[in-house]
Structure formats: C-alpha cells, structure tokens
Amino acid sequence: MRTPWLNAATAIASGDLRMAADILADMGELPDEAYIRLRRADLLMAEGRRSEAKIELDRTHPFFRTVGASRYVSEAEKLLATSA
Numbered sequence: 001m002r003t004p005w006l007n008a009a010t011a012i013a014s015g016d017l018r019m020a021a022d023i024l025a026d027m028g029e030l031p032d033e034a035y036i037r038l039r040r041a042d043l044l045m046a047e048g049r050r051s052e053a054k055i056e057l058d059r060t061h062p063f064f065r066t067v068g069a070s071r072y073v074s075e076a077e078k079l080l081a082t083s084a
Helices: 004-013 017-027 030-046 050-067 070-083
Strands: none
Touching: 004 017, 017 030, 030 050, 030 070, 050 070
16 A cells, blocks of 8 residues: 655655655645655756756745744755855
8 A cells, every 4th residue: 555655755755856755745744854855856956957946946945934943944045155
C-alpha cells in the first residue's frame, strides 16, 4: 500500500523534488516541504535556472523566518541574493 510518505520518498529518490515538496505540502508537513524546496532551489541555481529557484525560495523563505530557523533563513537569503 502506497502512502503519501512513500510517494514523497520515491519522488525524492527519483530527483523530483518539486513533486516531493507538493506531496509534503498536501500532507501539511511544512518543515519538510520547506527543506525540500530549499534543496530544489539550490539545485536550480546550480543549473542556472534562477527564476525557477526564486519561486521556490519565495515559497520557503517565509516559513523559515516565521519559525526562526536562522541557518535556513541565511541559506535562503544567500540564494535569493544570487538569484537577483
């Protein structure tokens, strides 16, 4: 029986981080969704896909700020500065 967790893990393993983040969002797993979106943004930036990375960062950055996750806020801000 496939569960949302298994579907998210399968998406991560196959490299489909957008799908994994969307599944996690549907599950209400905001910390995991934000982390996966941040990882996806980092990969997109490395590929030179800045506008797509910015979309992910715009979705994840507010969550990290709200919960006070300073390490991830810093990482997201560095990527946002690079995407500008």
